[in-house]
Amino acid sequence: MANPFQLNAPGLAHDPHWYRKAVFYEVLVRGFADANGDGSGDFSGLIDKLDYLQWLGVDCLWLPPFFKSPLRDGGYDIADYYNVLDEFGTISDFKRLVAEAHARGVRVIIDLPLNHTSDKHHWFEESRNDPDGPYGDFYVWSDTDEKYEDARIIFVDTEESNWTFDPVRRQFFWHRFFSHQPDLNFENPKVIEALFDVVKFWLDQGIDGFRADAIPYLFEEEGTNSENLPQTHAFLKDLRTMVDENYPGRIIVAEANQLPEEVVEYFGDAEGPECHMCFHFPIMPKLFYALRDQKAGPIIDTMAETPNIPAGAQWGTFLRNHDELTLEMVTNEEREAMLGWYAPDSRMRANVGIRRRLSPLLDNSRAEVELIHALLLSLPGSPFLYYGDEIGMGDNIWLEDRDASRTPMQWNPDRNAGFSTADPGKLYLPVVQSLVYHYNHVNVEAQLASSSSLLHWMRQMLAVRRTHPAFGLGSYRNVPTEAESVLAFIREVEVDNAEGEQPEVVLCVFNLSQHPVAAQLNLPEYAGRGLRDLFGGTPFPAFGDDGALTLTLGSHDFYWLRLRSASSNTASPHTEALPIIQAPEAVK
């Protein structure tokens, strides 16, 4: 069959700030495509699907850990930083993946858990067996489990303490996550050296950057909560210096599940930059909260509390990922409300969060799935999508822990959803066969054949976003309205085009309510200016002479509107050109 996704192979454009406009896509190698039919996804399978990802409009892949691991924490328990899981392929397969992605203009970042290893890592084996040997001080050992008592337990479902007694060394070792994941001792310069070597090794394989997993927990200090310590920031400044000096254009993305004022510290400052990007953990749950509360307030407040970031930095925004939908960044009242709304069955909960995929969270409401994506794609930050959400994949809460939302990608209605030719019982996890999300009807092939599908809608959204630099690079300004269900904001950036520097101003308006609403916006600086819809180019009524504009929005409706040029209020070919969205051959 002809490949319906094949486009040209543009290669990578030179752009040191690529990540500030990029759309990222988190893809589990294990879960995407199984090329050799052994029941597990692999690098070759992912390579086969790169045309699809390019067609969708993805700019950069994020690959969660694929290193040698006993897989007791989805690969975040690394046994060997320098080797990959046998079932995924070889390092040369990985390099081929990077090269093939780059040929299609798609970058690749990987996940690097530096805070801890698996207890099967040889560093730990040697540390526990030979306290005076070269690895004796690689982990945090203690004769007592009463140190650092102000550090909270993160995996509250499974862990009772951050210390575990090791019967071999007859001491306790420190771990912020599972008890089979000992924390490395960052006070030991040899550990830092070893980890810098790991980072260099992977950057030498051609990756475009890495996600620094669980970064707030590197150091411990008595009398503190052992999170976000100054020593951690000093380590990150050194790491950034090494990356900038040796690998310009490659990025570090901080995974710091912390309050806005704490997360922002992970960007560093002009004198001492740290990470190029930080995930914006606080805004994510507020989007879900606002949707059920049907009020824009929580989003407006969180954006107001979000500090400015240094030039050249960017937020990473997301709706879902391989973890539970974490509720660490909301108040106790908000958390209780969200658990009631989104996790009525206790099986849907994990640690301080909810282990469900996006579509089931939103009761398979297409309008809500569209609305929350429209928010994600237009609020400040570079969006990180999660594989399968572009087709509204479901989950399986009967699986353990976060595996609920790590099931195989659904490609077609064939055996194993087209993910693998293996005997179904051999798959790493079963494909989703629930009534509503069964792979018979929720799959890429079916959605490709339907021009009104979520998949085509997503592709168009990414295409429109790409055409308007205001979304990636623009400033953000809230526009107050009386209607409490309406969120309105302006994204604005100076763009250089044939007519010289011109501001691109995009007005985004969302109705978070299930009921229609009319909202008046007052922007006197735009008095008399017209607007155009970004999708079809339809002219909208102009702002009045006093700068007032009344918009009506249907249930869960939204607009992305571009302010027309000040001089004429008429379309100019350069500033108002609309993106041409082409349907693939298969649906023409």
Ligand SMILES: OC[C@H]1O[C@H](O[C@H]2O[C@H](CO)[C@@H](O)[C@H](O)[C@H]2O)[C@H](O)[C@@H](O)[C@@H]1O
């Ligand atoms: O390796 C341990 C974990 O590291 C990341 O953890 C983060 O996920 C937690 C939720 O599962 C979250 O509560 C915590 O704040 C994060 O640091 C990684 O993403 C996990 O998959 C992994 O288990």
Ligand SMILES: [Ca+2]
């Ligand atoms: Ca395989």
